[in-house]
Amino acid sequence: MKNSRIWAWLTMLAGATYFFLPLIATLEFSLRMRRGEYSLDAYRVVLADPRFRDTFSYSVVVAVFTILLGVLLVVPTAYWIRLKLPKMRPVVEFITLLPLIIPAIVIVFGYIRMYGSNSVLPFLSNQRGTDLLLIIGYATLALPYMYRAVDTGLRTIDVRTLTEAAQILGAGWATIIGRIILPNVLIAVLSGAFLTFAIVIGEFTMAALLNAPAFGPYLQLMGANRAYEPAALAVISFAITWGCMSLIQYLSRYAPKSATTPQH
Amino acid sequence: MADTFLSIKDVSKSFGPVQVVKNFNLDIDKGEFVSFLGPSGCGKTTMLRMVAGFEEPTSGTIMIGDQDVTHLKPNQRNIGMVFQAYALFPNLTVKQNIGFGLKVAGAPKAEIDERVQEMLEIIKLPQFGDRYPFQLSGGQQQRIALARAIAVKPQVLLLDEPLSALDAKIRVSLRDEIRSIQRKLGITTIFVTHDQEEALSMSDRIVVMHDGKAEQIGTPFDIYNHPATRFAANFVGTLNVLDARVADPKKGLVLIGDDKVEVGSEINLSAHAKDSVVALALRPEAVSVGKRKGRDSSVTGTIADVHFLGSVIRIRAKVAGANLLVDTFNDPDQAPPRRGDKVALSFAAKDLLLLND
Numbered sequence: 001m002k003n004s005r006i007w008a009w010l011t012m013l014a015g016a017t018y019f020f021l022p023l024i025a026t027l028e029f030s031l032r033m034r035r036g037e038y039s040l041d042a043y044r045v046v047l048a049d050p051r052f053r054d055t056f057s058y059s060v061v062v063a064v065f066t067i068l069l070g071v072l073l074v075v076p077t078a079y080w081i082r083l084k085l086p087k088m089r090p091v092v093e094f095i096t097l098l099p100l101i102i103p104a105i106v107i108v109f110g111y112i113r114m115y116g117s118n119s120v121l122p123f124l125s126n127q128r129g130t131d132l133l134l135i136i137g138y139a140t141l142a143l144p145y146m147y148r149a150v151d152t153g154l155r156t157i158d159v160r161t162l163t164e165a166a167q168i169l170g171a172g173w174a175t176i177i178g179r180i181i182l183p184n185v186l187i188a189v190l191s192g193a194f195l196t197f198a199i200v201i202g203e204f205t206m207a208a209l210l211n212a213p214a215f216g217p218y219l220q221l222m223g224a225n226r227a228y229e230p231a232a233l234a235v236i237s238f239a240i241t242w243g244c245m246s247l248i249q250y251l252s253r254y255a256p257k258s259a260t261t262p263q264h
Numbered sequence: 265m266a267d268t269f270l271s272i273k274d275v276s277k278s279f280g281p282v283q284v285v286k287n288f289n290l291d292i293d294k295g296e297f298v299s300f301l302g303p304s305g306c307g308k309t310t311m312l313r314m315v316a317g318f319e320e321p322t323s324g325t326i327m328i329g330d331q332d333v334t335h336l337k338p339n340q341r342n343i344g345m346v347f348q349a350y351a352l353f354p355n356l357t358v359k360q361n362i363g364f365g366l367k368v369a370g371a372p373k374a375e376i377d378e379r380v381q382e383m384l385e386i387i388k389l390p391q392f393g394d395r396y397p398f399q400l401s402g403g404q405q406q407r408i409a410l411a412r413a414i415a416v417k418p419q420v421l422l423l424d425e426p427l428s429a430l431d432a433k434i435r436v437s438l439r440d441e442i443r444s445i446q447r448k449l450g451i452t453t454i455f456v457t458h459d460q461e462e463a464l465s466m467s468d469r470i471v472v473m474h475d476g477k478a479e480q481i482g483t484p485f486d487i488y489n490h491p492a493t494r495f496a497a498n499f500v501g502t503l504n505v506l507d508a509r510v511a512d513p514k515k516g517l518v519l520i521g522d523d524k525v526e527v528g529s530e531i532n533l534s535a536h537a538k539d540s541v542v543a544l545a546l547r548p549e550a551v552s553v554g555k556r557k558g559r560d561s562s563v564t565g566t567i568a569d570v571h572f573l574g575s576v577i578r579i580r581a582k583v584a585g586a587n588l589l590v591d592t593f594n595d596p597d598q599a600p601p602r603r604g605d606k607v608a609l610s611f612a613a614k615d616l617l618l619l620n621d
Contacts, residue, residue, distance in 0.1 A: 158349055164318055165351035165409075167338040169365035169416060183355040 023238065030231035042232035051218055052233075059207075059215035062131065063200035066138040067193045070146040073139065075189065078150045079181050082159045096147040099140050104205040107137060112209065130210050137206045142199050146192035153188025154181075190251055194244045202237065269294040269452050270315070270420055275324030277310055284310045286476040288324070295450040297443065299463040302473035303499065311473070312422055312456045317341050328419050344413030344451075345422040348429055350405040352397040358384075358408050359393040365416035383411035386445060403434040410442060414449060421446065423455040427462060439466055460500050464488060472496045488547075494619040497545050504546045504588045505619065506563075510536045518542065521584030523563040528613030543619040548591040550615040553579060553601055559610040563588075567605045581609055 033041040046052050081092050099107070111133055115123035123129035139146075159181070166176045182189070207214035219237075223230040270292040277285040285307040292298050300308035313319040315326060317338035325334045333341050352361050362383050363376040371379075384390045387407040397405055406426055413421060423442070427435045443466045446453050457463050463470050464484040472479045472487060472495070480492040491497035494505070508518035508525070513533040518525055527533060527544070536542055552559055553567075565581035565588055577600050579590040588609060592600075601607055 157354065158351065161347050161349050161351040162353060164316075164338070165345070165347060165353070166364070167318075168316060168341075168343055168345045169412070170339045170342075170368040171364075172339060175368060180353050180355070184353075 153185030
């Protein structure tokens with residue numbers, strides 16, 4: 001018993017070292033901008049840079065809209081597949097996996113060819129259109145994660161019976177999805193949203209090729225031209241990611257519990 | 265008898281090539297409690313789901329009052345339903361669950377609160393309003409589900425095996441509670457079950473279903489005592505079926521083994537040829553070991569098993585190669601027969617049933 005506990009601790013320690021050592025090294029490096037002493041100069045420079053604020057806020061807004069689009073697209077689709085078309089599930093799962101198989105660069109080149117200023121849908125002829133196309137592209141990239149998260153959430157509830165129970169009480173589809181299904185898969189949706197957020201904040205290929213003022217290209221630019229600032233940016237990105245994770249953990253406390261396992 | 269309130273006429277339902285409900289007809293009076301009783305796959309739940317609107321009949325019509333609801337959506341029918349799996353909304357409290365239908369209908373908050381409280385009193389759980397479903401036992405959840413179904417004052421209440429997920433003791437108490445609430449509110453109710461005891465104890469009428477058809481429709485008393493078909497007789501209660509050879513069709517005489525038995529005036533054997541074999545049935549409680557006043561017919565059998573069940577003794581005897589079960593009350597002054605005893609098993613001719621296939 002004691003022996004196994006030691007091994008468990010050693011394994012955990014090895015894992016923690018593997019994960020934390022590079023992070024600690026990056027953090028330490030980001031603090032060495034001032035010669036001979038530790039300082040927050042790199043962070044001060046990064047945070048004072050208007051391009052940081054602009055690109056970061058742009059990416060946050062794009063991420064929020066991407067999440068909204070993802071939820072609006074995925075929740076009703078996954079719900080409908082579970083309710084009415086269970087035989088179509090493998091097909092839909094395959095389709096949602098395609099963004100993992102097709103590189104983002106292929107997708108974005110397709111977009112540029114399809115939606116250029118001479119096309120029927122000239123998304124790329126103005127900035128708003130480009131933003132919209134970027135949101136659609138990001139929703140596509142996040143599809144495998146969002147779909148799986150929501151589908152797993154739906155698996156924990158009896159979709160069919162809950163739907164029928166709501167229907168017989170007079171509810172229409174919007175009420176059923178909005179007041180019954182969505183609240184019961186909210187944590188799953190939040191997980192998907194968090195993954196989407198993480199993808200959008202760091203994404204480079206689509207943003208760069210669509211010439212969007214996003215955080216990803218800014219990170220690349222800083223990495224190519226500065227020494228300490230990219231390390232500070234990496235630490236900030238980690239802090240944001242972990243903040244999101246903590247938020248999800250916190251919110252999951254308020255998740256509706258399953259009614260299928262009564263107390264006694 | 266009151267007027268017909270729910271009318272199911274010539275309803276059939278097919279899923280692809282498989283016909284699961286065949287030409288089903290039933291008229292239900294206002295306030296009546298009708299059970300669909302049958303084994304798994306007999307079409308009882310499909311029939312219920314057609315009344316609810318979850319399935320559309322392939323042919324036939326369903327009327328509630330004067331309204332043809334055959335093609336209406338479930339949310340347009342004003343029907344309450346309780347599901348086997350409770351189906352309470354996990355994200356809503358008990359109060360919110362009960363008030364859901366009223367809220368969807370746009371009722372004012374004060375009215376919803378009042379009705380919810382009234383429902384909680386009816387199901388005797390007034391202090392549980394702020395709990396979530398996961399904080400309740402199965403029996404409590406099902407009572408909340410019942411309250412939610414009747415809160416909207418439905419025209420018809422549908423109960424889809426609501427007791428089968430519960431343990432035996434709660435099942436008995438809840439079935440009494442459901443029946444008492446249904447009587448009090450006078451809601452026309454259809455109850456689907458595969459449990460004959462539930463159907464017999466709760467229903468005004470029972471529809472015995474088999475292979476998509478209504479085998480027999482009648483009161484519990486009729487169904488139990490006068491089953492119309494071999495299936496109905498076998499499915500409802502325990503039944504002894506004995507093969508008998510027709511000895512004299514006109515006089516109503518048959519041979520069971522070597523014993524000559526008169527079948528009684530209720531059974532007409534004239535359609536059966538001499539020496540043809542007919543299936544006769546007897547309930548275990550209609551048979552006595554030894555001669556008994558009022559039970560003038562008898563067959564000879566050998567005791568194979570004696571099971572002492574407390575107030576009742578169940579005896580299995582071998583009669584002409586077949587098993588004959590006998591249920592008799594325990595009499596402290598009389599010892600039960602022993603294995604191997606050769607005994608006369610008596611019954612009244614009027615208790616014999618001729619089974620049609």
